[in-house]
Amino acid sequence: MPASPKAEFLSVESILQEHVPADKLAQVQGVLYGLNCGKPVAAVPLSAELSSAAAAGGYDLQAYRFDAAPEQLRPPRIVRIGLVQNSIKVPTTAPFLEQRQAIHQRVRELIDAAGAAGVQVLCLQEAWPMPFGFCTREKVWNEFAESAEAGPSTRLCQELARKHNMVIVSPILERDEAHGQTIWNTAVVIGNNGNVIGKHRKNHIPRVGDFNESTYYMEGNTGHPVFETAFGKIAVNICYGRHHPMNWQGFGLNGAEIVFNPSATVGALSEPMWPIEARNAAIANSYYVGAINRVGTEVFPNAFTSGDGKPAHKDFGHFYGSSYVAAPDASRTPSLARTLDGLLVADCDLNLCQQLKDKWGFRMTARYDMYAEQLARYVQHDFTPQVIRDPSLE
Numbered sequence: 001m002p003a004s005p006k007a008e009f010l011s012v013e014s015i016l017q018e019h020v021p022a023d024k025l026a027q028v029q030g031v032l033y034g035l036n037c038g039k040p041v042a043a044v045p046l047s048a049e050l051s052s053a054a055a056a057g058g059y060d061l062q063a064y065r066f067d068a069a070p071e072q073l074r075p076p077r078i079v080r081i082g083l084v085q086n087s088i089k090v091p092t093t094a095p096f097l098e099q100r101q102a103i104h105q106r107v108r109e110l111i112d113a114a115g116a117a118g119v120q121v122l123c124l125q126e127a128w129p130m131p132f133g134f135c136t137r138e139k140v141w142n143e144f145a146e147s148a149e150a151g152p153s154t155r156l157c158q159e160l161a162r163k164h165n166m167v168i169v170s171p172i173l174e175r176d177e178a179h180g181q182t183i184w185n186t187a188v189v190i191g192n193n194g195n196v197i198g199k200h201r202k203n204h205i206p207r208v209g210d211f212n213e214s215t216y217y218m219e220g221n222t223g224h225p226v227f228e229t230a231f232g233k234i235a236v237n238i239c240y241g242r243h244h245p246m247n248w249q250g251f252g253l254n255g256a257e258i259v260f261n262p263s264a265t266v267g268a269l270s271e272p273m274w275p276i277e278a279r280n281a282a283i284a285n286s287y288y289v290g291a292i293n294r295v296g297t298e299v300f301p302n303a304f305t306s307g308d309g310k311p312a313h314k315d316f317g318h319f320y321g322s323s324y325v326a327a328p329d330a331s332r333t334p335s336l337a338r339t340l341d342g343l344l345v346a347d348c349d350l351n352l353c354q355q356l357k358d359k360w361g362f363r364m365t366a367r368y369d370m371y372a373e374q375l376a377r378y379v380q381h382d383f384t385p386q387v388i389r390d391p392s393l394e
């Protein structure tokens with residue numbers, strides 16, 4: 001009998017490993033994940049202590065390495081990045097403080113593991129300190145919004161950034177006190193000294209499926225900032241922004257070397273798109289992408305409808321995790337599990353970005369002047385599409 005689409009499985013990788021004969025698996029993986037410097041993306045061994053802590057803590061822990069070709073005039077620039085995906089830890093009916101504290105406790109555990117693994121730049125999932133209650137349209141979830149500069153989640157990340165000498169990207173629901181308590185979907189970038197370097201607000205707000213986020217916050221007003229950190233130039237393209245190639249491009253034009261894509265998305269809606277979009281962005285923009293998805297099924301107290309004629313329900317569907325890192329040379333890591341919390345570690349030689357620009361010349365061959373001219377025309381109210389109709393159709 002075919003498996004029900006509702007039945008959750010650990011990962012595509014685990015199915016391949018179980019069913020593809022060992023002598024064919026490397027070929028299959030070579031096509032699926034690409035080659036980095038002519039070799040499969042190599043796994044990096046982590047200490048036995050870290051592996052035991054992951055097993056005891058019930059989370060997936062994987063580590064890989066992306067190389068660049070040796071250069072004569074520059075040393076390698078290797079940065080160890082970490083992606084964290086986590087489920088909520090107590091039911092959405094629990095007191096909000098208890099919910100946030102339980103998530104904080106788990107994320108502290110995962111960041112401490114990343115610190116012990118030597119991670120230098122880490123990114124958490126979208127709206128990590130809260131359940132993703134935006135499906136409900138109930139405004140009560142706004143209570144989880146906090147100050148980007150001084151809220152409890154920023155303070156926790158500042159403490160951990162100092163402790164581990166780590167840059168931490170912390171995507172939260174932001175309450176902007178200075179502007180009439182406006183709510184934003186914001187990624188706070190905390191430097192390795194524990195300082196807030198800056199923040200980026202989600203540019204594109206979904207209006208699809210149960211992602212009723214436009215009920216809560218508006219399109220961001222921070223453009224495409226790149227944050228120059230002690231470990232490289234990073235940027236954050238929050239979730240639904242990954243469907244917009246020009247959004248990815250904006251971070252590339254500002255010089256990003258690593259773009260994180262903290263997300264919250266569910267299987268029925270987007271899983272076939274997930275392995276493609278971030279990877280394509282890495283290729284097209286000659287930078288690394290760390291794609292992070294929430295994990296687990298979150299059930300809410302009150303039923304809501306999806307506006308599709310189907311019965312009211314209390315959950316969003318399954319957040320399928322599957323976080324991965326994609327490199328500018330089209331190679332990528334395998335995914336973290338679809339059903340477990342996880343920490344993905346990847347060593348990225350940033351020299352690969354320039355090497356791919358030199359090899360493929362995507363930036364150089366782009367026709368920005370032509371695109372700019374078309375866009376300038378397109379945004380005019382009297383724009384008419386450039387269509388040349390076959391006269392024989394008359």
Ligand SMILES: NC(=O)NCCC(=O)O
Pocket residue numbers: 126205206208211238239240241263264265266269270
């Ligand atoms: N959080 C969010 O923007 N989700 C939208 C759904 C998707 O982009 O897959």
